Amino acid sequence: MFGFFKKKNPETLLDQLNASTVEMFKPILVNKKHLSDEKIIEIVQTVMRAFKEAAESKGETISGTVLINISAKFIKVFDISEPEFFMEHLKYEINLYLTSGLRKDYL
Numbered sequence: 001m002f003g004f005f006k007k008k009n010p011e012t013l014l015d016q017l018n019a020s021t022v023e024m025f026k027p028i029l030v031n032k033k034h035l036s037d038e039k040i041i042e043i044v045q046t047v048m049r050a051f052k053e054a055a056e057s058k059g060e061t062i063s064g065t066v067l068i069n070i071s072a073k074f075i076k077v078f079d080i081s082e083p084e085f086f087m088e089h090l091k092y093e094i095n096l097y098l099t100s101g102l103r104k105d106y107l
Contacts, residue, residue: 024068028075040075047074047090054094062102070106 021044022037029035048067055062062070078086096103 025072025075028072029079031079035078043075043078043086044071047071050090050094051097054097058098066102066106073106 018037018041022040025040025044026033026035026037047070051062051067051070074086074090077089081089093103
């Protein structure tokens with residue numbers, strides 16, 4: 001009756017985090033506006049994980065704000081390119097970070 005007694009699935013903290021992630025990064029998309037929420041989350045997780053692992057290998061830590069900035073740049077890369085180029089560019093940027101440090105525009 002009017003949905004008052006309808007059982008709702010509890011929303012987890014992870015669900016809330018994923019929704020916030022999509023809300024933050026989806027507006028950046030221009031060419032692939034209909035990219036699924038799951039794909040956006042996958043891209044962000046892939047980028048953040050790669051940079052965190054690279055930082056750990058150098059004995060460094062990258063702040064959450066910087067990881068968000070880096071992820072935003074890579075969402076743009078994914079938006080204008082094919083997935084293969086995205087992955088190649090991620091590898092290139094990780095190698096650049098390992099040898100030269102973070103780009104200034106990530107900070």
